[in-house]
Amino acid sequence: xxxxxxxxxxKILEKDYRIACAPNHKESLEDSAKLxxxxxxxxxxxxxxxxxxxxxxxxxxxxxxxxxxxxQQTVSDNQLTQHLRQLREKIDGVVNESKQMELS
Numbered sequence: 782x783x784x785x786x787x788x789x790x791x792k793i794l795e796k797d798y799r800i801a802c803a804p805n806h807k808e809s810l811e812d813s814a815k816l817x818x819x820x821x822x823x824x825x826x827x828x829x830x831x832x833x834x835x836x837x838x839x840x841x842x843x844x845x846x847x848x849x850x851x852x853q854q855t856v857s858d859n860q861l862t863q864h865l866r867q868l869r870e871k872i873d874g875v876v877n878e879s880k881q882m883e884l885s
Contacts, residue, residue, distance in 0.1 A: 787801070794821050794825070794836070820840040
């Protein structure tokens with residue numbers, strides 16, 4: 782069975798792009814297009830990059846860099862959470878041993 786798709790028009794650097802997507806992804810696609818458009822407008826406004834192709838590449842690189850940083854931060858946060866959990870287990874073990882010794 783073929784998945785239903787709807788046409789969605791997004792505007793990026795004053796150009797309209799018509800994209801087919803699943804109805805339940807429409808809002809996400811529009812949000813992604815807004816993010817990309819804002820990033821490209823920011824780069825264009827800096828005046829350091831000329832040409833839509835180059836602006837698009839710089840925006841893609843910036844967004845990819847931000848994504849990788851966020852993923853690395855998530856990994857670091859998960860490692861910290863795991864380490865804290867292990868420390869808590871050790872502390873709980875020592876406290877429980879201490880309580881048992883007091884009862885003996």
